[in-house]
Amino acid sequence: xxxxxxxxxxxxxxxxxxxxxxxxxxxxxxxxxxxxxxxxxxxxxxxxxxxxxxxxxxxxxxxxxxxxxxxxxxxxxxxxxxxxxxxxxxxxxxxxxxxxxxxxxxxxxxxxxxxxxxxxxxxxxxxxxxxxxxxxxxxxxxxxxxxxxxxxxxxxxxxxxxxxxxxxxxxxxxxxxxxxxxxxxxxxxxxxxxxxxxxxxxxxxxxxxxxxxxxxxxxxxxxxxxxxxxxxxxxxxxxxxxxxxxxxxxxxxxxxxxxxxxxxxxxxxxxxxxxxxxxxxxxxxxxxxxxxxxxxxxxxxxxxxxxxxxxxxxxxxxxxxxxxxxxxxxxxxxxxxxxxxxxxxxxxxxxxxxxxxxxxxxxxxxxxxxxxx
Amino acid sequence: xxxxxxxxxxxxxxxxxxxxxxxxxxxxxxxxxxxxxxxxxxxxxxxxxxxxxxxxxxxxxxxxxxxxxxxxxxxxxxxxxxxxxxxxxxxxxxxxxxxxxxxxxxxxxxxxxxxxxxxxxxxxxxxxxxxxxxxxxxxxxxxxxxxxxxxxxxxxxxxxxxxxxxxxxxxxxxxxxxxxxxxxxxxxxxxxxxxxxxxxxxxxxxxxxxxxxxxxxxxxxxxxxxxxxxxxxxxxxxxxxxxxxxxxxxxxxxxxxxxxxxxxxxxxxxxxxxxxxxxxxxxxxxxxxxxxxxxxxxxxxxxxxxxxxxxxxxxxxxxxxxxxxxxxxxxxxxxxxxxxxxxxxxxxxxxxxxxxxxxxxxxxxxxxxxxxxxxxxxxxxxxxxxxxxxxxxxxxxxxxxxxxxxxxxxxxxxxxxxxxxxxxxxxxxxxxxxxxxxxxxxxxxxxxxxxxxxxxxxx
Numbered sequence: 001x002x003x004x005x006x007x008x009x010x011x012x013x014x015x016x017x018x019x020x021x022x023x024x025x026x027x028x029x030x031x032x033x034x035x036x037x038x039x040x041x042x043x044x045x046x047x048x049x050x051x052x053x054x055x056x057x058x059x060x061x062x063x064x065x066x067x068x069x070x071x072x073x074x075x076x077x078x079x080x081x082x083x084x085x086x087x088x089x090x091x092x093x094x095x096x097x098x099x100x101x102x103x104x105x106x107x108x109x110x111x112x113x114x115x116x117x118x119x120x121x122x123x124x125x126x127x128x129x130x131x132x133x134x135x136x137x138x139x140x141x142x143x144x145x146x147x148x149x150x151x152x153x154x155x156x157x158x159x160x161x162x163x164x165x166x167x168x169x170x171x172x173x174x175x176x177x178x179x180x181x182x183x184x185x186x187x188x189x190x191x192x193x194x195x196x197x198x199x200x201x202x203x204x205x206x207x208x209x210x211x212x213x214x215x216x217x218x219x220x221x222x223x224x225x226x227x228x229x230x231x232x233x234x235x236x237x238x239x240x241x242x243x244x245x246x247x248x249x250x251x252x253x254x255x256x257x258x259x260x261x262x263x264x265x266x267x268x269x270x271x272x273x274x275x276x277x278x279x280x281x282x283x284x285x286x287x288x289x290x291x292x293x294x295x296x297x298x299x300x301x302x303x304x305x306x307x308x309x310x311x312x313x314x315x316x317x318x319x320x321x322x323x324x325x326x327x328x329x330x331x332x333x334x335x336x337x338x339x340x341x342x343x344x345x346x347x348x349x350x351x352x353x354x355x356x357x358x359x360x361x362x363x364x365x366x367x368x369x370x371x372x373x
Numbered sequence: 374x375x376x377x378x379x380x381x382x383x384x385x386x387x388x389x390x391x392x393x394x395x396x397x398x399x400x401x402x403x404x405x406x407x408x409x410x411x412x413x414x415x416x417x418x419x420x421x422x423x424x425x426x427x428x429x430x431x432x433x434x435x436x437x438x439x440x441x442x443x444x445x446x447x448x449x450x451x452x453x454x455x456x457x458x459x460x461x462x463x464x465x466x467x468x469x470x471x472x473x474x475x476x477x478x479x480x481x482x483x484x485x486x487x488x489x490x491x492x493x494x495x496x497x498x499x500x501x502x503x504x505x506x507x508x509x510x511x512x513x514x515x516x517x518x519x520x521x522x523x524x525x526x527x528x529x530x531x532x533x534x535x536x537x538x539x540x541x542x543x544x545x546x547x548x549x550x551x552x553x554x555x556x557x558x559x560x561x562x563x564x565x566x567x568x569x570x571x572x573x574x575x576x577x578x579x580x581x582x583x584x585x586x587x588x589x590x591x592x593x594x595x596x597x598x599x600x601x602x603x604x605x606x607x608x609x610x611x612x613x614x615x616x617x618x619x620x621x622x623x624x625x626x627x628x629x630x631x632x633x634x635x636x637x638x639x640x641x642x643x644x645x646x647x648x649x650x651x652x653x654x655x656x657x658x659x660x661x662x663x664x665x666x667x668x669x670x671x672x673x674x675x676x677x678x679x680x681x682x683x684x685x686x687x688x689x690x691x692x693x694x695x696x697x698x699x700x701x702x703x704x705x706x707x708x709x710x711x712x713x714x715x716x717x718x719x720x721x722x723x724x725x726x727x728x729x730x731x732x733x734x735x736x737x738x739x740x741x742x743x744x745x746x747x748x749x750x751x752x753x754x755x756x757x758x759x760x761x762x763x764x765x766x767x768x769x770x771x772x773x774x775x776x777x778x779x780x781x782x783x784x785x786x787x788x789x790x791x792x793x794x795x796x797x798x799x800x801x802x803x804x805x806x807x808x809x810x811x812x813x814x815x816x817x818x819x820x821x822x823x824x825x826x827x828x829x830x831x832x
Contacts, residue, residue: 073405073424080381082443087385111578145611152609161577161614166601172567173602176574176582183530183556183580206567213562233749277655291406297384299417305408312406367612368646373699373746 014081036250041270041282042243045254050267055328061103061261061336062321062330065095068120069318070339070346071129071293075119075136079296083354084136088150092121093291096317097223098124098193100264101286104272105191111159111181113174114193116151117223118163121193125158129345130191133353141356145363159188168194168201171220175207178218178281189217189275199242208249210279215280219271220246222283223258225290230302251283259315262324289315376450377427380434382443383412383419388597389443390414401429403450410436410447413598427452478667495697497661505690512622512682514656515621518663519583523553523695526581529667530557532572533622536692542587543623569595569620573603573672576618581667586622589638589676596641603672604647619666621675624652625717625767626815628680632803635728638769639715639759642674643777644746649698650745652676654719661696676744678717678814701748703755707737710825711755713778715741718816725821734829744774752778753786754821760791761828765821770798792828797821 053061072090079088091098094117102112102124114121122132127143135142135153143153144163153163161177164170174192181188198204199222211218222242226233233240243253252274256267264286271282289311293300300308322335380390390412397403404426412421426448434447441447509517523529530553535542537550537560550558561568565586572584586592592599599620606614626635643650649671653659659677664671688694704719705726714722719740726736737755741748756762762782764775775796783793800814826832 044460077424080383080443081379082382085385113574143611144613145608147611148609152606154606154610154614156610156613161574162606162610164602166597169570169597169602172570172598173574173577175567176571176576177578179575179582180578183575202567203570206562206564207570209562209564210567210571295417296382297387297414299419301417305420309406362489363488364486366633367608367610369649370607370612370615371698373649373697373743 018343019163020174022179024125036252038244038247038253040272041252045256045267045270049266050260050262051269053215053262053265055325055330058262058321058325058328059330059338061265062318062325063342064099064103064124065261065318065321065347066339067129067342067345068098068123070342071123071133071349072119072361074350076292076296077135078133078137078350078353079293084150085138086149087116088136088296089117089294090290090296091117092099092244093311093317094223094225094258094288096261096264096321097221097258097288100258100261101219101221101284103265104268106188108157108159109186109188111161111174111177111188111190112193113161113170113177113190113194115164115167115170115198116163116165117195118151118153122153122155122158123159125155127155127158127160129349130352133349134356137353137356138358139353139356140359140363141352146359147363147367168198168203170194171198171201171204171345172207174220175211175216175218176213177289178216179214181217182214187276189219189272191219191221193221193223195228196222196224196226196233196237196242197231198244200228200236205249208246208283211281212251213244215278217275217278218281219268219275219282220251220281222285223288224285225288227290227294227302229294230298232302241285243283246281246283251281254282254284256284257288258288259317259320261317261321375430375452376427377446378409378448378450380441380443380445380447380779381412381421383414383421384416387414387443389440391439392434392436392441392447393418395432397429398408399429399432401645402430403427403429404573413577423450425450435621454552495700497696497702500689500691506687507690508685509656509660509688510683510685511656511659511677512543512547513546513608514660514662514686515677516547516549518660518667519546520552522664522667523549523557526667528579529581529583531583531585532559532561532568534561534563534587536560536585537810541585543590543679545677545682546585565591565594566598568599570602571600572618572620576603576616576672577614578605581617583619583621583667586620586677588627588634589622589624590634590636592620592622592638599642599648599672599674600645604645607671608647615670616672617670619663619669619673619675621663621666622677623679623682624676626680626799626804626811629806629808629811631806632788635804636767637799639676639744640773640777643677643747643774646673648745649673649743650676651698651743652678653742654678654681654716655684657688657694658702658740659698660688661694662698662742664693664695668695668814676716681717681720696742699743699746699748701739701741701743701751703737703751704740705736705738707735707759709735709759710761710763710829711737711739711752711759712763712765712821712825713739713741713752715744715774716767718765718767720823721767721816721818724818725765725825728818729825730824732831734824734825734831736825741774747777747781749781749785752781753789756782756786757789760789761825762790762794763797763821763824763828764794765797765816766799767816768799769801770796771801773798792830795824795828
């Protein structure tokens, strides 16, 4: 068990600063003041919707998005070859969301948690594509030692807390992480992602209530990719404007175009500033689109090919960033070189994932419990 | 470089499929996202998209081909300006997959794995001679355990319904708010699913939460977080994600509260790998094991019993009274028959042992204390001594802790058995409200006496 205990020392041994308990007001918590306005942040956002990125910053966003795209394409291929099993949910089309949002966080200080469509969020946080791909192929070198697979990946080192397979469960777990930030007074916040499908789970609203009541430092992010598996938003949701769903809990909303990385980043900065200022949670809705099926076994009969191709051609986040870069004077050749380098890195990750050994049979019994009883 | 297009696996279970239709022909230029073919799996017809751009060089499997194995090269795609028609491999016989991929992914034979050897036994620490003994109720012992651990470790906090200002629905958290303040003693809304998730997340974030359920009946609303989030994450993360949370509260039948408020969940939780399940009976074990639970790096289910909260027992007045998890206790030594029990069942088992003694039967009583991991060694050693065993459990009989203990005796203690092992459990019905019916449904000492006499062939 030596390995298991050494890998998490930084987290489990963290000792919070000892300070006298902050007195909570006896009756009305801060969030219940009269100053609540659903669109308070949206109004500020609409004054200036796009982040003014430098050429270098935009190149950074572009590279991360392209890495996610190429990684996921490769994962799809490996799935097709039978090297990846089980459920595998690809992030293709949604890249601007994770990249635009997480670039506004302080890596290692702020925590991130998401559902089962999690590869992109890890890549956006700079986690090595090799160990992610090796987890997909179920190898010893995988980030979860081959025991988690596509839906269950974690990196406590990067404060990335999964990777959760039960729709909506990551929302209260994320509030728990935010609770720990507040309790430890470490200045961090939690970004908790969930989909338009998860947004209809009861536990999400239980969490909204407590997060607002306790003023937790959390950014709730609805990645609205328009379909909960095969059910279109309008067929499952009475209120399809997800950013309004915090209204009953006095959580301000932000309605964001999730296909434009600069708009996403700008909105993220506003949300993060609000939360870090001790003003409690924010609910962001990121309107995006997944090009692929819900999972690899989705025949996609609930939407037309024209719809998918239409989004791809008109609103692709990577193409949009590319056009922007060319406008900023980046040469086509530079972009080609970037693509080449990313393809090579992804190819290397796939090679690593295919050739790494499977876990030792003895691994079957490790990590069930931490202690020896 | 030419790209081989292989028959894709389009579902977790697909091994072969029908190449229903080609939507491109040789010489066509394709770009990423274009549909190349339609493939029928066992579940649906799926579109096979191109990931790369290029020119369709050669189609190797004709449309309409059935039982095409996953991995078979079905076409070759040439990159810009490349001619593959000349270099393409000859059309392989339909249904020949790539061998290397198959060989590499062959799963390791699970049977090759050996379970780790059993752990060294840990005894309760000796109580030094001359130690003061105090009479404490179980309720006080639990409160003291929490207070002591909260004084020692600033990461420990308590959350739950009515734990703070109300002083605990059953007064177990009495006085904690005064000593530790609202930051560490937190009243939650009535929202078990939500706060169990928040407690679990806080544990993942490095804190040491004690989550109180007003009763474990309400934890059914939260069981997804207990099992799927708390119990499995360490394993699923390859040992990265700790979840040191304690879920505690009263469990089992109370008094006249009927079916929805009267159930023993011990067998439910004890069946889940990744959880520790503790169900103490007396004050000393309640205190020593709750302290151990709070210090434990694994998620713990700590099952209390409302009917014994007010009972007093001796507790050694030590600076740090901590007991080992996973260790049963022989609460009464005997030679003729073993009665295994836990929680309130121990009370009935001890009463039964007194009655049996008067009739000349010397019963040994074992309090399991921890239900997962189960201390099978203590059970089997006692069985080897008495050769007869009864399990007494305040809970339903089917798929119970009793069933598990009996299975252990059959698998590992068969040669020591002089009689079939018997279980004494509640009746297999939802708990009724009427006083007489409730009494009929629950276990009691006379039923244990009767079962013990039966296995001794003295009835």
